[in-house]
Amino acid sequence: MEKPEMFPHAGERVLRFVGDTIPFTLRANDASKNSRALLRTNLGKGAATRAEIISSYAGSRPLSIAFWRDIPMEKISEREWRIELPLTEAGYFRAKAYVVDDQGKQAWPDGKDLGISVHPNSYRTANTIYCAFTRMFGDSKNLRTTRDPKLEAAMHQFDNLGYVVIPPSGKFRDLTKQLPHIIDTLGCRILHLLPINPTPTTFARMGRFGSPYAGQDLTAIDPALVEFDQLTNGVEQFRELAYATHARGAKIFLDVVINHTGWGSTLWENRPEWFLRDATGKFVSPGAWGNIWADLVELDPSFTGLWEHFAQAFLTWCERGVDGFRCDAGYKVPLPVWQYIEARVREQFPDTVFLLEGLGGPWAATESLLTEGGMQWAYSELFQNYSGKDVAWYLDYALRQSERVGVYVHYSETHDNERLAKQGRAWSLLRNRLCGLTSVCGGFGFACGVEWLADEKIEVHQSRGMNWGAKENIIPELAQLNRLLAEHPCFFDGAKLTRLSPDAAPVYALQRISAEEKDSVLVLVNNDTEREQIFSLGEKTYKEL
Numbered sequence: 001m002e003k004p005e006m007f008p009h010a011g012e013r014v015l016r017f018v019g020d021t022i023p024f025t026l027r028a029n030d031a032s033k034n035s036r037a038l039l040r041t042n043l044g045k046g047a048a049t050r051a052e053i054i055s056s057y058a059g060s061r062p063l064s065i066a067f068w069r070d071i072p073m074e075k076i077s078e079r080e081w082r083i084e085l086p087l088t089e090a091g092y093f094r095a096k097a098y099v100v101d102d103q104g105k106q107a108w109p110d111g112k113d114l115g116i117s118v119h120p121n122s123y124r125t126a127n128t129i130y131c132a133f134t135r136m137f138g139d140s141k142n143l144r145t146t147r148d149p150k151l152e153a154a155m156h157q158f159d160n161l162g163y164v165v166i167p168p169s170g171k172f173r174d175l176t177k178q179l180p181h182i183i184d185t186l187g188c189r190i191l192h193l194l195p196i197n198p199t200p201t202t203f204a205r206m207g208r209f210g211s212p213y214a215g216q217d218l219t220a221i222d223p224a225l226v227e228f229d230q231l232t233n234g235v236e237q238f239r240e241l242a243y244a245t246h247a248r249g250a251k252i253f254l255d256v257v258i259n260h261t262g263w264g265s266t267l268w269e270n271r272p273e274w275f276l277r278d279a280t281g282k283f284v285s286p287g288a289w290g291n292i293w294a295d296l297v298e299l300d301p302s303f304t305g306l307w308e309h310f311a312q313a314f315l316t317w318c319e320r321g322v323d324g325f326r327c328d329a330g331y332k333v334p335l336p337v338w339q340y341i342e343a344r345v346r347e348q349f350p351d352t353v354f355l356l357e358g359l360g361g362p363w364a365a366t367e368s369l370l371t372e373g374g375m376q377w378a379y380s381e382l383f384q385n386y387s388g389k390d391v392a393w394y395l396d397y398a399l400r401q402s403e404r405v406g407v408y409v410h411y412s413e414t415h416d417n418e419r420l421a422k423q424g425r426a427w428s429l430l431r432n433r434l435c436g437l438t439s440v441c442g443g444f445g446f447a448c449g450v451e452w453l454a455d456e457k458i459e460v461h462q463s464r465g466m467n468w469g470a471k472e473n474i475i476p477e478l479a480q481l482n483r484l485l486a487e488h489p490c491f492f493d494g495a496k497l498t499r500l501s502p503d504a505a506p507v508y509a510l511q512r513i514s515a516e517e518k519d520s521v522l523v524l525v526n527n528d529t530e531r532e533q534i535f536s537l538g539e540k541t542y543k544e545l
Contacts (some may be wrong), residue, residue, distance in 0.1 A: 004028035011111030013404040018121040023084040026097040034102035037073040037081035041095035050343040058336035120351035124493040126486035129445030130188035135463045137170030143465030169224040183248040187482030192253040204263035206295040207461020214262025214295045218313035242321030251323040259332040260296040288360040311344035324353035331361030342374030370406035380408040388506040388527040402440035409443040410435035421453040437523045442485040489514035490521040507535035
């Protein structure tokens with residue numbers, strides 16, 4: 001018997017949402033009259049799949065086949081079968097159809113199983129993210145620059161005498177007061193918090209404040225973010241923020257770090273065997289891009305007890321109101337660890353979103369974590385592509401991946417880069433619009449202060465100003481952009497995106513057609529900020545628009 005052909009093709013990957021259906025067709029040109037077809041899949045068996053992953057620690061012990069099922073397909077012609085299945089739960093699933101002839105002989109299509117990423121229904125569109133560094137929301141938020149040479153010299157005098165000088169920090173309640181601005185005025189739907197765990201104050205502290213990525217305890221709250229009032233503790237004040245965010249119809253995401261801790265962390269003191277050491281016995285500090293982060297100490301993920309520790313931390317934050325997680329340096333954590341965490345979390349909180357920060361890691365790792373790893377979104381690298389050629393090349397990749405494996409979220413800037421406003425208002429507006437208008441499912445984010453044209457670089461070891469309340473700002477433009485992403489059908493899930501511009505053109509042209517093919521949008525972006533550029537469309541393309 002010849003190899004049959006399946007649609008969608010075997011080996012391909014597709015992205016859908018809970019509530020969708022997915023059709024499967026199998027064609028066998030030499031099938032006998034009494035042949036039948038079946039679809040082997042784990043769709044609908046999410047609970048069993050998760051149970052297997054949890055009980056086996058993601059394959060460290062052999063998996064059974066309990067989560068597979070064979071579903072008969074309907075014969076629609078002599079050599080073709082079809083079935084359409086509902087997608088009822090979030091997760092990553094597999095499927096492959098095959099033919100059985102009248103003698104019981106099986107014939108399978110060439111290629112691996114079809115991979116199906118199913119995302120929560122509530123994240124189909126309008127996923128604009130406001131990234132907030134809580135400590136920056138104190139009194140210093142109004143400053144354009146926090147650099148005061150006289151004050152810094154005075155603090156250094158105390159540093160040299162062995163005193164610890166840490167300036168006041170913004171609190172959760174300071175951030176809560178700004179939710180009307182973030183959610184109602186700007187139209188952001190997701191509040192993304194940088195880590196809020198305690199940071200080093202004396203032992204191995206770097207910078208004036210210490211880095212939030214040098215966390216001391218995964219489930220504890222940094223006391224610096226809490227207002228002392230004798231009525232509430234830190235967890236309760238975080239819950240206030242989460243409740244206020246949800247009350248306005250928005251979601252809250254939390255930055256979580258499980259590749260490393262800060263020196264002196266609870267784990268480092270109590271479970272030192274869970275940390276990496278070099279050949280000399282020294283604890284190892286992680287790094288990327290040729291840099292070593294000396295204020296961090298790297299964990300050893302070979303210990304499955306550590307996996308359970310992580311899973312419990314994620315569950316604790318979900319119980320406190322967190323809807324999703326930005327997984328810092330997620331590519332440094334092995335796939336089975338994420339599979340275990342995702343399975344544990346999705347048992348109780350099925351709509352949780354995992355956002356992979358894979359910057360600096362291999363693209364193959366990102367694809368693997370977005371599929372087999374159970375994650376939904378990944379950081380886009382558009383923010384570090386500038387020329388027309390580089391923008392077109394990267395977006396071709398990111399948009400294709402967003403259709404197949406998971407949404408690549410375009411953050412216009414991150415805390416690792418200089419602020420857009422350092423190059424002026426026009427540049428900031430250009431880059432934010434580029435990221436928003438080329439987003440998939442409205443997956444677009446920006447850092448706190450972008451709207452106020454803040455130009456002092458965000459430094460995680462410090463607390464910099466945000467130019468809050470400045471008369472010159474881009475608030476109306478960002479609000480208009482976010483409304484477009486939330487309301488126009490061409491920015492909803494299922495929209496078809498096609499690049500119309502040549503590979504190296506300074507003007508990037510993107511056609512967006514709604515899923516129902518009733519609406520069309522043409523996005524034109526001049527990546528050359530120094531001069532005007534001409535872009536022309538062929539007559540046929542113009543008429544189609």
